Amino acid sequence: MPCELSIVIPAFNEGEGMSHTLDVVKTVADEAATSYEIIIVDDGSSDGTSGVVAAAHAITPEIKGIVLSRQFGKEAALYAGLRHASGNAVITLDADLQHPPTLIPEMLEHWRKGAEIVHGVKRDRHADSLLQRFAASAYNAVFSRLSGFNLRGSSDFKLLDRRVVDVLTQSLPEYGRFYRGLSAWVGYRQVSVPFDVAPRESGESRWGGLGLVRYAIRTVTAFSSLPLMIVPILGLVMLVIAIILGIEAIYSKVSGDAISGFATLEITILFTGSLVMIGLGVIGQYLARMFDEIKGRPVCLVSRVIGLDSSPDFQQ
Ligand code: UDP
């Protein structure tokens, strides 16, 4: 049965705070929507998150769950949630209550007035450390310069109209998914609502430093092929330097001065070598993305569902 609102919550080892999160989200949804479902996507948790969801479902049938066969990452969990959601509007929200559910009525208000995507935009990042804020703004600057989409302050806290959900899940079947980028890319009527990032309710961030670096590289290369231009540009710069050095060498020979020493040659070879390696590395990243896409593997596998029809497209 389609409902008015689906709330999709990806969760990796969030068992500790899950009951509280469900209480808070349910209270808001009871008020704000005529009919709703809350779908927790358990991203391969090992702390019994899915048990909490199953117990909650037994009491409140609107609370449903998707249990992935292992940890596939937040992007995949969001995708699985969108695939199973039946709402005319779908809101995606973090399990740690860093995305305030109190904003849900305002998002729905925008949607009822015709907005097809409502972006929750972070007003401040006080909950983050100085280093995290610096890394985020450096990443946003690079991403917007290269892709043409400004994702400053953007978050995974969004409302999507059914039409947009269908586009994201059916027309954009890419394997390397980037929810924030894709939902900006699709267009349609988009509005933003600012929110303050609350501190995490319990536990630590599920991201490691290396995971975030990998995420940054993946998302930039998924949205822009401009880094590939670095290779020919560096090549041209090296060519110009080589020509200038060549002219200088000929001039020195003609004018009878000693030709510059061995060190120049050595530095040039090392410099060129490193540029070639950087260039190959950049090309390699795109090859890796193509490799991932060409294999055509499913974004994730569902091991079981709680209170939902299992989608035939997912292997069980
Ligand atoms: N998450 C997930 N799979 C992962 C990492 C995170 O489903 O591999 C979920 C996590 O449970 C939370 C949301 O994604 O609901 C955001 O994660 P987190 O709070 O750790 O990220 P941060 O707020 O630090 O960006």
Ligand code: MG
């Ligand atoms: Mg968080």
